[in-house]
Amino acid sequence: MDAIEKQLYAKPRNNNYIYIISVVILGLMIWSLFVIDFGSMEESGWTIAKSILSGIVTPDFDFLLDFTTQGVMYLLVETIAIAFLGTIFGAILAIPLAFLSASNVVPKPVAFITRLLLIFIRTIPSLVYGLMFVRVAGQGPFTGVLTVALISIGMLAKLFVDAIEDLDTSIFESMTSIGCTTFEKIRFGIVPQLTAMFLSIGIYRFDMNLREASILGLVGAGGIGAPLIFAMNAYRWNEVGSILIGLVVLIFIVEIWSNHMRNKLVRG
Amino acid sequence: MFDKIFPPKQIVLPNGKTVSEKRSRTPLILVLVLVAVYLSIRFTNFEFMVLATSGHEFFVIINEMIPPKWEYLPHLWQPLLDTIMMSILGSVLGSLVAVPVAYLAASNIIKSKIVVMVARLFLSILRTMPTLVSALIATFIFGLGTLAGTIAIFLFTLAYVGKLLYEQIENASMGAFEAMESIGITRIQAFRYAIFPQVLPNYLSTSLFCFEGNVRYAAILGYVGAGGIGLLLDEGLGWRDYTSVGMILLMLAITVFLIETVSEYFRKKLI
Numbered sequence: 001m002d003a004i005e006k007q008l009y010a011k012p013r014n015n016n017y018i019y020i021i022s023v024v025i026l027g028l029m030i031w032s033l034f035v036i037d038f039g040s041m042e043e044s045g046w047t048i049a050k051s052i053l054s055g056i057v058t059p060d061f062d063f064l065l066d067f068t069t070q071g072v073m074y075l076l077v078e079t080i081a082i083a084f085l086g087t088i089f090g091a092i093l094a095i096p097l098a099f100l101s102a103s104n105v106v107p108k109p110v111a112f113i114t115r116l117l118l119i120f121i122r123t124i125p126s127l128v129y130g131l132m133f134v135r136v137a138g139q140g141p142f143t144g145v146l147t148v149a150l151i152s153i154g155m156l157a158k159l160f161v162d163a164i165e166d167l168d169t170s171i172f173e174s175m176t177s178i179g180c181t182t183f184e185k186i187r188f189g190i191v192p193q194l195t196a197m198f199l200s201i202g203i204y205r206f207d208m209n210l211r212e213a214s215i216l217g218l219v220g221a222g223g224i225g226a227p228l229i230f231a232m233n234a235y236r237w238n239e240v241g242s243i244l245i246g247l248v249v250l251i252f253i254v255e256i257w258s259n260h261m262r263n264k265l266v267r268g
Numbered sequence: 269m270f271d272k273i274f275p276p277k278q279i280v281l282p283n284g285k286t287v288s289e290k291r292s293r294t295p296l297i298l299v300l301v302l303v304a305v306y307l308s309i310r311f312t313n314f315e316f317m318v319l320a321t322s323g324h325e326f327f328v329i330i331n332e333m334i335p336p337k338w339e340y341l342p343h344l345w346q347p348l349l350d351t352i353m354m355s356i357l358g359s360v361l362g363s364l365v366a367v368p369v370a371y372l373a374a375s376n377i378i379k380s381k382i383v384v385m386v387a388r389l390f391l392s393i394l395r396t397m398p399t400l401v402s403a404l405i406a407t408f409i410f411g412l413g414t415l416a417g418t419i420a421i422f423l424f425t426l427a428y429v430g431k432l433l434y435e436q437i438e439n440a441s442m443g444a445f446e447a448m449e450s451i452g453i454t455r456i457q458a459f460r461y462a463i464f465p466q467v468l469p470n471y472l473s474t475s476l477f478c479f480e481g482n483v484r485y486a487a488i489l490g491y492v493g494a495g496g497i498g499l500l501l502d503e504g505l506g507w508r509d510y511t512s513v514g515m516i517l518l519m520l521a522i523t524v525f526l527i528e529t530v531s532e533y534f535r536k537k538l539i
Contacts, residue, residue, distance in 0.1 A: 029360045032353035035414045035495075049409045081308035088305060123521040125488040127400075127498075128513075131505045136325045141312035146319070215400040218491065222312065232404060244401070251396040 055237025056244060063242045072224070072246040079223040080250070082141050082216070083209040086148025090209075091202050094153045098160030105164065122154030126212050130219040141222030148209050148216070156205055163197040200265045207258040214247055333514030340515045344500070348519060350414055351496035352527075354489075355482040358418045362425025363475035369426065370433035376442060377459060388434075394427035399485045403494040414495030421482050421489075425475075432474045436467045469538045476531045476538075483527050487520055 063072055099105050101114035129150050133143045171189045180188070217225020224247060231239040276288035308314075372378055373387035394402075403420035410416045444462035449455065490498020497516060504513040 025360065028356050032357040032360075035350055035353035035357065036418060045409045045411065052405060052408070078311055081311035084304060085308040085312060085314065088301075119525070120521065123484070123524050124517055125484065125498075125501075125520075127488045127491055128501060128505070128517070131502075132326060132329050135329065136322050137318050142314055142318065145312050145314060211398045215398045218400065218404075228401065229404065232408065244397070247398075247401075248393055248396045252392060255396070 051235070051237050052240070055239075056241035058238060059242035059245055060238040061242070063239055072242055075224040075227060075243075076246050076250050078141055079210065079213045082144040082148055082213040082221075082223050083206060085145045086213065087152055087202060087206040087209050089145070089149035090152030090156055090205070091198070093149065094156035094160055095198075097153065098157045098164060101157065102161050102164040104167070104169075118154050118157050121150070122158070126151045126216065127219055130216050130221045134220050139220035139222075144213055144216045144221035144223055147221055148213055151212060152205050152209055155208075156201060159201045160198060163194055163201070167193055196265045200262045203258045203261050203265075207255055210251055210254055214251075329510055332510035333517070335511075336514035336518050337511035338515065340512045341519070344497070344516060344519055347490070347497040347500055348523065351486045351490075351498075352483065352523070354414050354417045354496055355421055355479060355486040358421025358486075359425050359475065359479040359482050362422045363429045363471075363478065365422075366426050366429040366433055367471075369430045370437060371459060373430065373434040374437040376438050377445075377455065377463070391427050391430045391434075394423055395431060397423075399424045400488065400492060403489045404492045407493050412493040412495075417486060417489040417494035417496055420494060421486060424485070425478050425482060428478050429471070429474050433467065433471055436470050437463055440466045473535045473538045476535050480524075480528050480531050483524055487524075 065071070065073065097114060097118065101111045101118060103111045105111075106114075126147060130143065130147045133146045133150075137143045137146060167190065171193075172185055175185050175189050213223045215225050217223040217227070218229055220226060224243060228240065228243045228247075231237075231243065274291045276290045279287045279289060281287060369387055369391065372383055373391060375381075375384050378384050378387075399420055402423050403417055406416035406419040410419060440463050445458050448458040448462050453461075486496050486498075488498045488501070490496040490500070491502050493499070497520065501513060501516055504510070504516060
């Protein structure tokens with residue numbers, strides 16, 4: 001046995017731990033298999049799958065490039081508008097909440113209570129908010145804006161808090177020593193440190209909100225979701241194909257743009 | 269382009285040198301954002317009046333949810349378990365299948381550009397498709413029920429874990445891989461012994477993180493008929509039975525919180 005082999009065997013082993021975890025995961029998986037009932041799969045499944053595929057491959061181009069209020073293009077713009085406005089309002093509401101839950105700004109109990117509130121806002125699924133707002137503002141894109149704004153608060157505030165807690169506070173001491181007023185300290189000490197991070201987080205959330213806005217139509221909150229589900233229920237797969245193509249291309253472009261902008265913001 | 273319209277400000281220093289300061293772009297960006305906000309308000313018929321007159325109704329609904337209806341709890345266990353099982357199965361299968369797909373999409377391991385392109389395109393398309401939409405399509409193909417939900421979660425996990433995994437594979441150090449290849453091991457074996465151990469902790473952590481998110485998604489999949497607790501949510505809200513909805517939301521929050529705590533513990537341990 002040479003030195004290399006000795007080192008190899010000297011390596012600490014936690015095989016038992018790994019085996020136990022693997023058995024637990026395997027057990028959970030087998031247990032979960034019982035949830036599937038294959039009985040619900042109907043014979044017609046394959047024919048529908050085929051027609052969906054042919055619909056996506058041969059989309060309805062007139063519908064896709066239609067710029068009137070019924071066409072895909074208009075619906076996509078409406079979806080973008082919902083996501084954009086929702087992000088802006090969500091960000092405006094999230095900033096005070098973020099400061100209220102940053103433990104280096106407010107006392108600990110206040111921060112804890114605000115955090116609990118944010119966790120609750122985050123856990124409730126977006127569709128539930130959508131259904132609740134439909135009761136308030138009726139069906140339409142306006143409801144979508146309200147829903148998107150509310151669901152963005154949770155995550156935006158959480159990420160804002162991280163940025164606020166990372167603030168470099170030594171700057172305040174030096175600013176105090178050269179005689180800056182409180183307003184100047186905020187304007188030139190805090191704001192420049194936070195803007196880039198906040199903008200980057202906002203753009204990231206806009207990217208996610210676009211997906212949210214596209215499905216909120218299912219509960220009647222405007223955007224492209226409603227025509228999608230109508231087309232599906234009517235088995236008009238060509239229309240489904242053109243909507244899906246429009247949606248995927250839009251989300252893809254926005255994602256690339258958002259990655260590019262965020263890289264630029266973070267690296268300065 | 270911007271610098272040509274608004275020429276940089278020239279500053280003459282005391283020693284006679286001139287320095288140019290670029291004009292701030294903030295006003296331009298602000299104007300663009302304001303225009304976008306205005307257009308969005310026009311597009312979405314945004315009205316503060318509606319919010320002011322009937323905004324309180326939202327809080328009426330929330331008030332009705334408290335206190336939640338505890339007698340409803342026994343009806344909840346089965347759908348809640350269904351939701352968790354759907355997300356476990358979808359996440360485990362999805363992250364397993366993600367390994368070969370990520371292998372095919374990593375440009376430092378697969379030399380054929382076409383294979384890499386196709387694999388990446390496949391992952392991008394899957395990832396941009398909202399989960400609810402794929403669940404909706406799955407209910408048409410596989411019928412109403414938990415199978416459709418599992419498929420939707422499987423596809424999302426595959427796309428998400430696959431993308432992060434191939435990025436990690438590309439960032440892994442290639443030294444050991446090349447050394448193994450040079451002594452005559454096949455590429456797949458070299459991947460297994462040189463690259464895989466490097467990315468394993470991150471891969472497991474990503475999969476766990478994805479599982480956390482999947483529990484949340486699975487909760488709403490029932491809305492389109494793909495099984496789980498979403499169906500009850502839809503019914504409760506439809507019949508305005510807000511006390512039951514409150515109970516469902518409370519249970520959901522507790523479940524998500526528990527799963528997040530457990531998974532966070534393991535993720536901290538992994539990295």
